[in-house]
Amino acid sequence: MKLPESNAPSLFDRPALIRHRDRARDDALFLHHAAVDEVQDRLTMVNKTFTDPAIVAPFAHIWHDVLPGAQIVADDEVLALTPDAHDLVIHAMALHWANDPVGQLIQCHRALRSDGLLLVVCLGGETLHELRAALGQAEIEISGGLSPRIAPMAELRDLGGLLQRAGLALPVADTARLTAEYRDLTHLMHDLRAMGETNSLSGRMKYPTKRQVFARAQQIYADHFQTPAGRLSATFELICLTGWSPDDSQQKPLRPGSAQTRLAEALGTKEGKLSN
Template sequence: MKLPSDTAPSLFDRAVLALHRSRVRDEALFLHRAAVDEVQDRLSMVNKTFKAPAVVTPFPHIWEGLWPEARVIRDEDVLDLTPGEHDLLIHAMALHWANDPVGQLIQCHRALKSDGLLLAVCLGGDTLQELRAALGQAEIEVTGGLSPRIAPMAELRDLGGLLQRAGLALPVADKATLSAEYRDLLHLMRDLRAMGETNALADRLKHATRRAVFDKAQDIYAGHYKSPQGRLAATFELICLTGWAPDDSQPKPLRPGSAKMRLADALGTDEGKLPD
């Protein structure tokens, strides 16, 4: 069977991404630990016991302590999932690196039992907005051009739409915004390297960037995004997606025309004099 990811364009160089992840320092994975908190918070509101969980993650050790019985799966283009095997599937901090995000969600849907829950956490469009603006302006001013440096990340509404395209029921998308502060641009970029979140775009520059670009970006960043403490502020947006494998037990929207009461009666007014 051909999966959507078989024909998706390669936005990311997965070999470079794997190399970046091999150099990760555990203490820098604070975004992944924040994702754990977001998942636990949402699961605490679900009145259901899950007996066959799975986690898609590039860093298994972050999640293995939470659910020792969970199956841990690497976030490859084609996920090592068995159809209908799991009642809970967590896609953890990897969807923003997927060449085919819809394909990833479709694969997860296929792996769920009826009424199984998919919970995905990824970085959203406001992530590193300050760095994106400063580097872009600096590169234009210094070189006269603009190169791909920070991966395009989807907005909340777009990601919510992916759940519906993947065939999941009761889709919900929400977000949590985190802020961090850094001494300077170099400090921020070193932290991104330590968490494996540096540039792995297939169309990235293949040669070193001129030092003048980074010097200019530091000036722009400090001029526009300095915190009250004199440090550089950086935004990280975590988007959380939840959707269920369809099941007859789930609530269904009413069919048009099936209402048993007229709107005028519900509002206690004449039909011809509805309130504005």
């Protein structure tokens, strides 16, 4: 499948993202294991057996034993998925790095058969809000401006709307927040590097940051987000999206005015007029 070309600049530097992922360490991928738990939990609530699953994920080995026999593909801009080939597609921990998130969801939709399920887990807007605030204030104080450091991540309501734009039915979006604790800012930065989640923005600075910025950010972080034990608290928001490939068997909302029973009758009350 060939996607339409766009002249818009890419938000993310894909070669840089791949380099960052290549140096990730397995013992630091706790967010991906948390995503596996979220997916398994949601699948237990679906009264359906899936026989042809596919998984879009940057770290395939995390998912090998989750759904035996699943096709696992990389989160490339053009996904290696066959149209109408799957009854379940999982897009795992990659949508927040997509230059075209709607395009990713549309491709997943096309890979689903009728009444197939799309399940997405990605990082949301509350992720690293503490680090974003501390670095932003420190850079303004020391350098007099801001530079792109932490990728903008979509809010829950925005991601829910993307499912509808991608043509999926019965969309649901919810969130789970995880909190990690770190000794200091350097410890957090090293962990993000080990996760493969460091800055891959196309507009990121290409020269080293002043040490004073990080020193001041450490102070701000500790002043506002320190735990009683003296460690730094960092939030990671996992957003979970589910949507179905449309099918005639699915429930549909009633048309306005089609109700056969008055609300007052159903509640066992009397109708009355509103007065000012």
